Amino acid sequence: MSDLLKKMLRDMLLARAFEERAAEEYTQGNIGGFLHLYPGEEAVGVGVLHAAEPADYIVSTYREHVHALVRGVPPGAVMAELFGRKGGCSGGMGGSMHLFDRERRFMGGYAIVGETFPVAIGIAYAIALRELPEAVICFFGDGAVNQGTFHESLNMAALWKLPVLFVCENNHYQIGTEIHRHSAVAEVYKRACAYRMPARRIDGMDVLAVHQASREALAQVRAGNGPQLLEFETYRFRGHSMADSGNYRPRVEVRAYEDKGDPLDVAMAEAGMDYPAAARQSGDHIGRLAEQLGRDGHLSAEGLAAMKVEVADTVAKAVAFAADSPQPVMADAEAALDCNRNREVLI
Amino acid sequence: MKSGECLYWQALNRALDAEMVADGDVIVLGEDVGLYGGSYRVTEGLYAKYGEWRVRDTPISEGSFTGLGVGAALVGLRPVVEIMTINFALLALDAIINMAAKIPFMSGGQFPMPLVVRMPGGVARQLAAQHSQRLEQTLMNVPGLRIAVPATPQDAWWQLRQAIRSDEPIVVLEHELLYFGKGPLDEHAEAPPMHRARVCRPGDDLTIVTYSRMRDLSLQAAEQLAEKGIEAEVIDLRSLRPIDWDTCIRSLGKTHRLLVVEEDSCFAGAGAEIVATLAERCFFTLDQAPRRVAGRELPIAYNARLEAASIPSVSTIVAVAGAMCENKGDLP
Ligand SMILES: Cc1ncc(C[n+]2csc(CCOP(=O)(O)OP(=O)(O)O)c2C)c(N)n1
Ligand SMILES: [Mg+2]
Numbered sequence: 001m002s003d004l005l006k007k008m009l010r011d012m013l014l015a016r017a018f019e020e021r022a023a024e025e026y027t028q029g030n031i032g033g034f035l036h037l038y039p040g041e042e043a044v045g046v047g048v049l050h051a052a053e054p055a056d057y058i059v060s061t062y063r064e065h066v067h068a069l070v071r072g073v074p075p076g077a078v079m080a081e082l083f084g085r086k087g088g089c090s091g092g093m094g095g096s097m098h099l100f101d102r103e104r105r106f107m108g109g110y111a112i113v114g115e116t117f118p119v120a121i122g123i124a125y126a127i128a129l130r131e132l133p134e135a136v137i138c139f140f141g142d143g144a145v146n147q148g149t150f151h152e153s154l155n156m157a158a159l160w161k162l163p164v165l166f167v168c169e170n171n172h173y174q175i176g177t178e179i180h181r182h183s184a185v186a187e188v189y190k191r192a193c194a195y196r197m198p199a200r201r202i203d204g205m206d207v208l209a210v211h212q213a214s215r216e217a218l219a220q221v222r223a224g225n226g227p228q229l230l231e232f233e234t235y236r237f238r239g240h241s242m243a244d245s246g247n248y249r250p251r252v253e254v255r256a257y258e259d260k261g262d263p264l265d266v267a268m269a270e271a272g273m274d275y276p277a278a279a280r281q282s283g284d285h286i287g288r289l290a291e292q293l294g295r296d297g298h299l300s301a302e303g304l305a306a307m308k309v310e311v312a313d314t315v316a317k318a319v320a321f322a323a324d325s326p327q328p329v330m331a332d333a334e335a336a337l338d339c340n341r342n343r344e345v346l347i
Numbered sequence: 348m349k350s351g352e353c354l355y356w357q358a359l360n361r362a363l364d365a366e367m368v369a370d371g372d373v374i375v376l377g378e379d380v381g382l383y384g385g386s387y388r389v390t391e392g393l394y395a396k397y398g399e400w401r402v403r404d405t406p407i408s409e410g411s412f413t414g415l416g417v418g419a420a421l422v423g424l425r426p427v428v429e430i431m432t433i434n435f436a437l438l439a440l441d442a443i444i445n446m447a448a449k450i451p452f453m454s455g456g457q458f459p460m461p462l463v464v465r466m467p468g469g470v471a472r473q474l475a476a477q478h479s480q481r482l483e484q485t486l487m488n489v490p491g492l493r494i495a496v497p498a499t500p501q502d503a504w505w506q507l508r509q510a511i512r513s514d515e516p517i518v519v520l521e522h523e524l525l526y527f528g529k530g531p532l533d534e535h536a537e538a539p540p541m542h543r544a545r546v547c548r549p550g551d552d553l554t555i556v557t558y559s560r561m562r563d564l565s566l567q568a569a570e571q572l573a574e575k576g577i578e579a580e581v582i583d584l585r586s587l588r589p590i591d592w593d594t595c596i597r598s599l600g601k602t603h604r605l606l607v608v609e610e611d612s613c614f615a616g617a618g619a620e621i622v623a624t625l626a627e628r629c630f631f632t633l634d635q636a637p638r639r640v641a642g643r644e645l646p647i648a649y650n651a652r653l654e655a656a657s658i659p660s661v662s663t664i665v666a667v668a669g670a671m672c673e674n675k676g677d678l679p
Binding site: 032033034081084085090092093094095096097098110111112113114143144146147148174175176177181182183248327328329330333334337 | 409410
C-alpha cells in the first residue's frame with residue numbers, strides 16, 4: 001500500500017506542478033486557445049486512474065491533462081501538445097482539449113460537453129461483444145449531466161450491461177453557474193437510480209477514498225455486472241479556464257476550500273517534514289496524503305524533498321521537450337485528415 | 348451615449364437592452380447569460396435589470412433550451428437564445444431546423460416564430476477543431492430561416508433589433524474576433540432592411556463579395572490593391588439568407604469581375620451559392636470566371652501557424668484579386 005500511496009502522491013505533485021507551469025507558459029504565449037487546469041481536483045484523476053488496468057480505456061473532457069499524465073502519456077508529449085508541436089501526443093493538431101494516445105488507450109479529450117458518454121458506451125459495446133475483461137472509464141463534469149447524451153447513454157449502458165465506469169468530477173460549477181442553479185437534483189449520483197445503476201458519492205479530495213471506491217467499482221464493471229457511476233465531490237482552485245477569473249464564486253466559499261487546504265506549494269516547498277503537521281488542519285488532499293505517509297513512516301522529509309525535486313525536473317524536461325519539438329507543417333495536417341484513406345487518390 | 352464609438356459586443360448589449368425595455372415579451376436565455384453576464388459580455392447587466400425570468404441561465408442542454416425558445420415563441424414570447432458558440436448549435440439543430448423553420452409552414456401559416464438564435468462562431472485564436480467552425484452553410488440551406496451576419500457595431504445594433512422585432516426565426520451569426528472591435532454607432536440612424544447588402548468601398552475593377560470578419564480583411568486588401576492601381580468594390584452581404592443579389596449584380600455591371608472571400612472552407616460553402624447564382628444571373632456581364640478565396644478543406648488545427656494558413660489572409664486576397672486584374676489594361 002505504501003508504494004501505491006507514494007506513487008499517488010508523486011502523481012498529484014506532478015499534476016499540480018505541471019498545471020501551474022502550463023499556466024505560466026500560457027501567460028508567456030507558448031500555449032494558446034482555451035486552457036482548462038486541474039488544481040484542486042488532483043485526487044480524483046489520480047485516485048481513479050491508479051485503479052485502472054492498462055487494458056482499460058479512458059475517455060475524457062477538455063480538462064484532461066492530468067488524466068493523460070497519470071495514464072502514462074509522457075509529460076513531454078502532453079506539454080508539446082499544449083505547445084501545438086509535432087512531438088505532442090496529437091501531433092499539434094488537437095491542443096490542450098484534444099489529447100489522444102491510442103497506445104495507452106487514452107481515447108481522447110472532447111471539448112463539446114456531453115460527448116464522452118456516447119464514445120464511452122461505444123467502446124464498451126465492443127468490449128461486451130468481444131467478452132473481454134476490460135472497462136471504460138468515462139470522465140465528465142457536473143455540468144454535463146444535463147446534456148441529453150448523459151441520460152441516453154446511461155440508459156443504454158444499463159440496458160445492455162456495458163462495462164463503463166461513469167466518473168463525475170463534481171466541482172460544483174458549470175463555468176459560472178453553480179450546481180444548484182443548473183440542476184434540479186444537485187446530487188449527481190442520485191440520477192443513476194433512474195437507470196437502476198449502482199452509484200455512490202465520494203469525497204473527491206481524499207485520494208485514498210477515491211482509489212478504493214474506483215477499485216471496487218471497476219472490479220464489478222470488469223466482471224460483467226454492468227455499469228456503475230461514481231460522483232466525486234471536488235473543487236477547482238482556479239477559474240474555469242485561463243480566460244476566466246472565477247470571481248463569480250462567493251469569497252467565503254473559495255476561502256473555505258483554501259483555508260481547509262491551501263494548496264501544497266507553500267507548505268511543501270518550505271516545510272519538508274513539517275508539512276504534514278501544517279497540513280493536519282487542512283482539507284488539502286495532497287497535504288492529507290503527505291501527512292499520512294509521514295505519520296506511517298513511509299515518507300521522510302528527505303523522501304518528500306526528493307520527490308519534489310524529481311517532479312520539478314520532470315516538468316522542466318517536459319517544457320524543454322515541447323520547446324524543442326518542431327512545428328507541424330501543412331502536409332502533417334493533411335496526412336492526419338487522410339489517415340484512413342489508405343493512399344487512395346480520389347480526385 | 349447617443350452616438351460615437353463602441354465595441355461590437357456593447358452594440359449587441361445595447362440592442363438587447365433597448366428591445367427588453369420596449370417589450371416585456373423579450374426574454375434572453377442561454378448558458379451563463381445571467382449572473383456571469385455572457386461569455387463575450389453581450390448580456391452584461393441585463394440579469395440585474397430584468398431578473399431571472401427574463402434573463403435565464405440554463406443548464407448545458409442546447410437541444411432543449413433552444414426548443415424551449417421555439418415553444419415560447421409559439422405563444423408570443425420573443426426569445427433571444429444565446430448558444431455559447433456555434434459549435435454547440437449542432438446539438439440544437441433539431442430545434443432550429445425541424446422546429447423553428449418548419450412549424451410556421453407545416454401548420455399552414457398559423458403560427459408566428461419570433462425566435463432569435465444568436466451564436467458566435469468562426470476561427471478565433473487556437474481554439475482547435477471542435478471550437479473553430481463556421482457552419483453558415485449548414486443553416487443557409489434551410490428554407491424558413493433567415494441569417495444575419497453583422498460585421499460592425501452599427502450593423503450589430505440594427506440587425507439584432509430588427510431580428511427581435513421580426514416574427515420570423517432568425518439566426519444571428521456573430522464572429523468571435525469581432526466582439527472587441529470598435530466602430531461608430533449612431534443609435535438614431537435609420538436602419539436599412541435587415542437583408543440589404545452594403546457597398547463598403549466603391550471601385551471599378553473588381554467586386555469582392557464577403558461577409559462577417561472577412562469584410563475587414565477584404566477592406567484591408569482593397570487598400571493594398573489601390574496602391575497597385577486596382578480599385579476593388581467591397582460588398583458586405585450582412586445577410587446570408589436571403590442574399591441581396593441586386594446590390595451584387597449592380598456592382599458586377601460596373602466591374603465585370605467577381606471574387607468571393609469567405610472564412611469557411613470552399614467546398615459547398617456560402618461562396619459556392621454566391622458564385623453559382625451570380626454566374627447564372629450575370630453570365631454575360633462577367634469577363635472571366637469568378638473566383639473564391641476561402642478556407643482550406645481541413646478542420647482547424649490547434650497549431651497557430653497551421654490555423655493561420657487554413658483561412659484567408661489579406662495577402663491571399665491581394666494576390667488573387669491582383670491576378671484577376673492583371674489584364675485590366677487590355678480591356679476596352
Ligand atoms: C455542448 C457544449 N455546450 C457548452 C460548452 C461550453 N462549455 C465548456 S465547459 C462548460 C462547463 C462544463 O461544466 P462541467 O461539465 O461541470 O465541467 P467542468 O468544466 O466544471 O470540469 C461549458 C458550458 C461546450 N463546450 N459544449
Ligand atoms: Mg463542473
